Amino acid sequence: MAVLNRMDWYDLARSTNWTPNYVTEDELFPPDLSGGFGLPQEAWENYDEPYKQTYPEYVKVQREKDAGAYSVKAALERSRIFENADPGWKSVMKAHYGAIARGEYAAASAEARMMRFSKAPGMRNMSTLGCMDEIRHGQMQLYFPHEHVSKDRQMDWAFKAYDTNEWAMIAARHFFDDIMMTRDAISVSIMLTFSFETGFTNMQFLGLAADAAEAGDHTFANLISSIQTDESRHAQIGGPALKVLIENGKKEEAQKRVDVALWGAWKLFSVLTGPIMDYYTPLEHRKQSFKEFMEEWIVAQFERALTDMGLDLPWYWDIFLEDLKDTHHGMHLGSYYWRPTVWWNPAAGITPEERDWLEEKYPGWNDTWGQCWDVFIDNVVDGKMELAYPETLPMVCNMCQLPILGVPGKKWNVKDYPLEYNGRLYHFGSEVDRWCFEQDPERYAGHLSIVDRFLAGMIQPMNLEGALKYMNIAPG
Amino acid sequence: MALFPLGSNFEGDFVLQLIAIDTENTMDEVAAAAAIHSVNRRVRPRPDCIMRVRKQGATEFFPRDMKVADSGLMPTETIEIIWEKTT
Ligand SMILES: [Fe+2]
Numbered sequence: 001m002a003v004l005n006r007m008d009w010y011d012l013a014r015s016t017n018w019t020p021n022y023v024t025e026d027e028l029f030p031p032d033l034s035g036g037f038g039l040p041q042e043a044w045e046n047y048d049e050p051y052k053q054t055y056p057e058y059v060k061v062q063r064e065k066d067a068g069a070y071s072v073k074a075a076l077e078r079s080r081i082f083e084n085a086d087p088g089w090k091s092v093m094k095a096h097y098g099a100i101a102r103g104e105y106a107a108a109s110a111e112a113r114m115m116r117f118s119k120a121p122g123m124r125n126m127s128t129l130g131c132m133d134e135i136r137h138g139q140m141q142l143y144f145p146h147e148h149v150s151k152d153r154q155m156d157w158a159f160k161a162y163d164t165n166e167w168a169m170i171a172a173r174h175f176f177d178d179i180m181m182t183r184d185a186i187s188v189s190i191m192l193t194f195s196f197e198t199g200f201t202n203m204q205f206l207g208l209a210a211d212a213a214e215a216g217d218h219t220f221a222n223l224i225s226s227i228q229t230d231e232s233r234h235a236q237i238g239g240p241a242l243k244v245l246i247e248n249g250k251k252e253e254a255q256k257r258v259d260v261a262l263w264g265a266w267k268l269f270s271v272l273t274g275p276i277m278d279y280y281t282p283l284e285h286r287k288q289s290f291k292e293f294m295e296e297w298i299v300a301q302f303e304r305a306l307t308d309m310g311l312d313l314p315w316y317w318d319i320f321l322e323d324l325k326d327t328h329h330g331m332h333l334g335s336y337y338w339r340p341t342v343w344w345n346p347a348a349g350i351t352p353e354e355r356d357w358l359e360e361k362y363p364g365w366n367d368t369w370g371q372c373w374d375v376f377i378d379n380v381v382d383g384k385m386e387l388a389y390p391e392t393l394p395m396v397c398n399m400c401q402l403p404i405l406g407v408p409g410k411k412w413n414v415k416d417y418p419l420e421y422n423g424r425l426y427h428f429g430s431e432v433d434r435w436c437f438e439q440d441p442e443r444y445a446g447h448l449s450i451v452d453r454f455l456a457g458m459i460q461p462m463n464l465e466g467a468l469k470y471m472n473i474a475p476g
Numbered sequence: 477m478a479l480f481p482l483g484s485n486f487e488g489d490f491v492l493q494l495i496a497i498d499t500e501n502t503m504d505e506v507a508a509a510a511a512i513h514s515v516n517r518r519v520r521p522r523p524d525c526i527m528r529v530r531k532q533g534a535t536e537f538f539p540r541d542m543k544v545a546d547s548g549l550m551p552t553e554t555i556e557i558i559w560e561k562t563t
């Protein structure tokens with residue numbers, strides 16, 4: 001039997017909008033879930049997805065991808081790569097799995113919202129496949145680390161992290177809840193797929209795949225490149241939605257969503273990926289600095305994507321470019337100093353050779369970040385370990401939930417960006433974090449940061465032991 | 477007498493830190509409480525200096541013997557601890 005070419009039937013088959021008779025359009029597509037932006041169904045029928053794939057094609061390709069990644073894992077299971085891996089590399093895996101694996105299920109739920117509630121038929125089709133992608137990512141990134149749980153208890157955090165109040169997890173959840181769990185279908189497409197996945201998952205997955213291959217961890221390298229091929233497809237869901245919004249006079253609303261999501265993504269990657277690339281990855285395996293990678297893969301890509309779309313660069317673009325050389329150094333110093341509170345073992349990454357590299361990549365590193373590390377190193381050398389551990393909490397940002405920090409030493413510029421709202425004093429790590437909050441204060445105002453929880457007496461006893469217990473860390 | 481939280485922004489350090497002090501503490505005592513978490517941890521001591529306290533962004537320091545209760549500071553507000561040369 002002759003089979004029609006895909007393009008002869010795809011558009012017709014996926015155009016599943018109809019005119020409801022028994023319910024109103026708002027009942028069929030509740031605005032809070034659909035995010036129609038006041039536009040009728042017809043406007044959304046102009047949504048034109050750049051990546052057209054049918055279900056049989058999808059199944060065939062995905063099956064091959066799964067077979068590839070799982071067979072590499074099976075072949076290397078007895079290879080002792082994990083046992084012989086550099087401790088820095090183990091930390092990379094732990095940080096990655098904990099922060100990402102269960103988030104994939106959250107992403108599946110966000111894709112499912114687009115699948116059911118988007119008024120754009122093309123979006124519903126793409127996110128049907130996207131939802132299955134995310135389920136696959138969740139399954140793989142729980143299954144792959146599982147073989148290491150018996151060797152290293154911290155590997156258990158691949159599954160556990162999301163259910164804890166560990167501070168970095170509070171930050172990750174706050175961001176993912178904001179962009180994917182509590183937004184309408186169209187906003188999800190802009191904030192999750194266009195803003196977060198286009199650039200930043202490329203960052204995490206492409207960058208890490210290269211590092212994994214360098215470190216000899218071919219199982220991990222294959223796993224995440226396999227995931228990345230899905231991401232680069234379903235990350236394209238948001239673009240055509242932005243086009244529809246702009247064509248219908250909704251540029252301002254679209255722009256605001258991009259600006260809020262991009263900033264949150266940047267902050268999360270500054271704590272997750274920044275330290276990995278510039279401190280944990282063994283020196284001989286480093287290809288590019290975090291800043292170089294960001295400039296090549298994120299900055300250039302977004303500048304092009306935003307302009308192509310008819311959007312503006314976020315108003316804070318200059319602040320962002322400036323922060324690329326600073327923020328992640330602070331996130332690293334912070335997570336190292338508060339190292340009992342994370343579920344991996346951060347590598348300090350500051351041997352003389354590594355410091356030379358840092359100084360070369362970030363001129364002035366020794367006069368700023370290096371000044372703090374000098375005191376730290378003296379304490380370790382002099383056996384004053386009590387001074388190398390924290391006795392209080394950092395103040396954290398009420399938007400990104402990460403420590404409020406800046407450049408130390410000779411270029412000291414640390415600053416709080418406070419805001420009084422409804423009688424409560426909020427603190428922010430930057431002008432941009434405060435601006436994000438102010439765009440929709442009621443959305444964020446009720447959330448308690450880890451410091452707010454501590455001051456409210458929710459963490460008992462009020463010391464490191466109580467804090468570790470609250471965060472589900474140690475013992476075990 | 478009441479516990480009072482403040483955010484310590486210590487000159488030369490990289491991060492704001494929570495300090496719990498008492499409304500009866502003087503500004504010199506506040507500076508000393510803040511120093512515990514920064515000096516000799518990430519900031520070198522400076523024997524030629526004393527530590528002064530000011531509201532974030534202010535140019536004037538609080539008087540050294542001023543009590544927190546009289547400072548007008550709000551709970552969790554950020555203070556800056558600045559080295560001042562004694563010579
Ligand atoms: Fe994913």
Ligand SMILES: [Fe+2]
Pocket residue numbers: 107134197231234
């Ligand atoms: Fe995704």
